[in-house]
Each structure stands twice: as structure tokens, then as C-alpha cells.
Amino acid sequence: MNNAIFTFEKPKNEEVKKYLPGSDELKLLEAELKRQSSMEIEIPIIIGGQEIRTGNIGKVVMPHDHSHVLATYHLAGENEIQMAIEAAKEAKRKWERISWLERASIMLKIAELISKKYRNLLNAATMLGQSKNIYQAEIDAACETIDFLRFNAYLASRVYSAQPFSTETQINRLEYRALEGFVFAVSPFNFTSIASNLALAPALMGNTVVWKPATTALLSNYYLMQIYKEAGLPDGVVNFIPSKGSDAGNVVLAHRDFAGLHFTGSNSTFNILWKKIAQNLENYKSYPRIVGETGGKDFVFVHKSAKPIEVATSIVAGAFEYQGQKCSAASRAYIPESLWIEIKSEIQRMLSEIKIGSPVVYQNFVNAVIDKNAFDRIMSYIEEAKYSPDCQIISGGNGDDSKGYFIEPTIILTKNPNFKTMQEEIFGPVMTIYVYPDDKYSETLELCDETSPYGLTGSIFSNDKYATVEACAKLRHAAGNFYINDKPTGAVVGLQPFGGARASGTNDKAGGHFNLMRWTSPRTLKETFIPPTDYRYDYMK
Ligand code: NAD
Secondary structure (H helix, E strand, C coil), X not given: CCXXXXXXXXXXCCCCCCCCCCCHHHHHHHHXXXXXXCCCEEECEEECCEEECCCCEEEEEECCEEEEEEEEEECCCHHHHHHHHHHHHHHHHHHCCCCHHHHHHHHHXXXXXXXXCCHHHHHHHHXXXXXXXXXXXXXXXXXXXXXXXXXXXXXXXXXXXXXXXXXXXXXXXXXXXXXXXXXXXXXXXXXXXXXXXXXXHHHXXXXXXXXXXCHHHHHHHHHHHHHHHHHCXXXXXXXXXXXXXXXXXXXXXXXXXXXXXXXXXXXXXXXXXXHHXXXXXXXXXXXXXXXXXXXXXXXEEECCCCCHHHHHHHHHHHHHHXXXXXXXXXXXXXXXXXXXXXXXXXXXXXXXXXEECCCCCCCEEECCCCCHHHHXXXXXXXXXXXXXXXXXXXXXXXXXXXXXXXXXXXXXEECCCCCHHXXXXXXXXXXXXXXXXXXXXXXXXXXXXHHXXXXXXXXXXXXXXXXXXXXXXXXXXXXXXXXXXXXXXXXXXXXXXXXXXXXXXXXXXXXXXXXXXXXXXXXXXXXXXXXXXXXXXXXXX
């Protein structure tokens, strides 16, 4: 038996590859893109390591070429969802009992497989199935997935090593138990890394998982399951059930052994799930852990001391990378009058250069939004702004879904700081700008704080320290990730633990030890060396 006390060294973040024209790494990725584009795979349900085909079929298509089918998948119904719960419970008997180091070793092997052997597989699937360009796929599917795995192993060793004090008369210990029951992981379409982390962070801490992926991200998510298997993740630790959201939610959340929800997605879905949990509360064996990271209405706030070119760059990159489909995407900006003309002209210059289209044409900065529902929802916000007397569209404003779901990067200028698009999450390439009088800096900070129900990310651009400090203070609760002179997107695991409060979620910080703590239920053990033999206190004798 290996009884060594073991801690992991602090890992390095996975290096982001560049894929320069003519490079070997680009040639290999291109070959993989070609391979995946020329076939149609079948995606089964995976329960207890067994592949299950229900014949209730859906299709995975390229968002940028929606007649191109990449895969057909089998949808799980109530029966399969119940089976997945039973498989998770069965697998837990052994999984929670092995040393956490053995679990971590599987996670690190998954990271290594993705880094070396399956990087192109996962990046290509994310590019084709979720319409991400090379850079966006690389920082997500490869780098962030690997970073979550390596940093979580390191952080788990810190969680497990936190112990209470002992004295000469007693030993006190904390035993870090997995939650009693199973964990339900529900993932969004927009990050392959989040899909991986939602299931594997609880698994690292000894839990077993029923995982409901988003059906629009199934290609990359199915390949994740195959990599887990090759790395030696035992059958039943993660059970993969592509299904209609409400089907999975209704069955899983009614189960007595439901022990925790690890969710990332929209605020409205999270609210539905939380309410369902509340309705079922009396049925559960334990109070379930509820971890949810949801939407954002992320802002760029500009002080008159800022540099216009830096602001314009952060707005263009922050709002339009991955078509604005990041929870952290900049989607509202507050700009002082004195800088507006210059910032506007810089933004318009950059947008005039931006190309839109397929992610496999490398010059395209903007690709397609995920599906028809997203396309229609985003366009309806743009249409409303077009006809509002409060707004003017100063860039973009058009969409075309004939081949793929393409929407131009769109900038709305509004006179009304409470206009709908200043408040609601659109989750598309739409930025709304409000220009404020320079002498109303403090009042406008308060306005920014109160305009939207969300509190995820935001940034201040300022070269005046007093103004920066004031923004940090006034916007204290407006963002869980706050950036100074940087765009509000692009959090890196280990460097900026990610999450927000208010309507943006429970702020348990994915990629931090806070998150891992939610998947363990500590037991305190006190051992007394010489037990007392008289019940009376000294003063009674
Ligand atoms: P979504 O809420 O539509 O779906 C998320 C997941 O929930 C999907 O798997 C979906 O099928 C499932 N679902 C839907 N209804 C369900 C139900 N009744 N029961 C169980 N599952 C159900 O979100 P999406 O469109 O996939 O992702 C975009 C959203 O995710 C945005 O709001 C974005 O801001 C948010 N997001 C947040 C973060 C963060 O860290 N805060 C990160 C990424 C995405």
C-alpha cells in the first residue's frame, strides 16, 4: 500500500499553440478537420460503460453549414435516465473508496491524452460542431480542459491537507467524504472545457455523475467520453445521457439520492432547476449542493483618462470573439463624451476589417451562432433596436441564416441607459453603448451597477488611479471577475478563478478550490487517548 503523503506541484498553464500558416501543427489539425468533415458518426448514450441506442434520433450539424450533418445521436428517455442514476450509485461503491491520488492520476492522464494524442480530435470537433475558429477552440477544448484537470488535482491536494489542530490528549482529523448520493452535471454548448469540468471536478472528489450534455455540443462531448475511457476512468463514474433538458431534470431531481447539481447555462434554466429542487426537498436524503454559473451582462466602463485604442480593441475582442457567445462577453459599454468620436472611429475601422464565415477559413474572426433558436433570438433584439427611437445601429445589424447562422457584429448606440439591450443577456454578437457626460462619472458608475440583474464580469479602463479605485468600490458587487484596463473575457484557470453572483450564479469559482470544496462533505473524527472515568467536573468534587 502506498501510504506516502503526497502533494502535487503547482502546474503550468497549457501553452496555447499558434497554428501558423505552413506549420506542422496546422497541417495535422487540417487533416483532422477534413477527416471529421467527411464522415457522419453515431453517438450513443453511455451508461455504466455500456453504449445504448434508443432509436430516438437527433442530428448534430455544423452551425456554419447547417445542411452538413456531423453525427446522429440517440436521445435518452426516462428509462435510460433511471439506468444512469443506478449505474452512478453502483460505481460509487468503489470509486469513493480509492485514494484521491488514484482518482487524480486518471484526471492527469486525461489531461495528457488531450495535450498530446487527442488535441486535434477535440479542437476539430469543437470547431466544426460548435463553430469556433482555431484560436477559440485551442484556448477552450485543449488548453482550458487540460488546465482544469491539472489545477484541480493540485488544488485537491490543498483541500485534503487542510486539517484541524490536535492536542496531547486527542487527535482530530477531517475525513473528506464524497457527497452521499450522485451528482447531476448539466452543461452548456459554448465551452468544451466547461462540459468536461462539470462532470470531472465532482468525480475527482469521489463522486459519481449523471451528465446531461447540451445536444448542440455533442460531437466534442462524446469524444471527451471516449478519452475518459482510454484514460481508465472506471465505468459508471460519468454516465452520458444526451436528452431533452426537461426530461433529465424531471427524473433526476425527483430521485432521493440526488446529492448535488453542477450546472452552467442560462439563468432561466438554473431557476427552473433550483425551484424543482426546492419542490422535492423533503424527498432527499441530504440537502443537495447547488452550484450554478449562469449568464452575464458584462460591461466595459471607460473613464476620460483611458486610451481610445485600448478601449476600442477590448470592445471589439470582448464583444465579438466567439460571436459574443461567452458568458463573459462584453455586451454594454459606458463611454465619456470626450472620447466617443475617437473610440467610435477605431471600432468602426476594426469592424470594417473583420471577416465572417466558416471557422475553417482562417481569416474569419467571427463564425456562426450555435443554432436557429439562437439566430432568431439575437436578431429579434437587433430588430427591436432598429425600430426604437432610443437607438441607432452604428455597425452591423444584419443576419443571414441561409447556409449557416451568421450575424454581423452589431453595435447599438442608445440614449436610454436602461434600454432592454443594456439589461438583458443576448448571448450573441451585439454590443450596446451609452455615452455619458464626462462630469457624471460617479453617477454613471452607480447606473452601471443598478442597470442589470447580473454580476458576472466587467472592466474599467482608466489611467487615473483615483477614478480606478472609485470604480472598484462602486462596482464591487457588479462583477465577480473585474478587470482593470483589460477586456472582461478570457479568464485563465489558476490565474482568474471564474464566476459571479447576483443573477449570474452561486459564484463557486470554477477552476478554484472553492468549487472542489462543494463536492466534498467533511467528517470530523476526534480520538481521545485516555477517556474520562468520572462524569463530574473538578469544582463539583
Ligand atoms: P441553457 O440554459 O439553454 O442550457 C444549459 C443546459 O441546460 C443544456 O444542457 C440544456 O439542455 C439544459 N437544460 C435546459 N432546460 C433544462 C431542464 N429543464 N432540466 C435540465 N436541464 C435543462 O444554456 P446554453 O444556451 O447551453 O448556454 C448559454 C448560457 O450559459 C448563457 O446564459 C451563458 O451566459 C451561460 N454560461 C455561463 C457560464 C459561466 O461560467 N457563468 C459559462 C458558460 C455559459
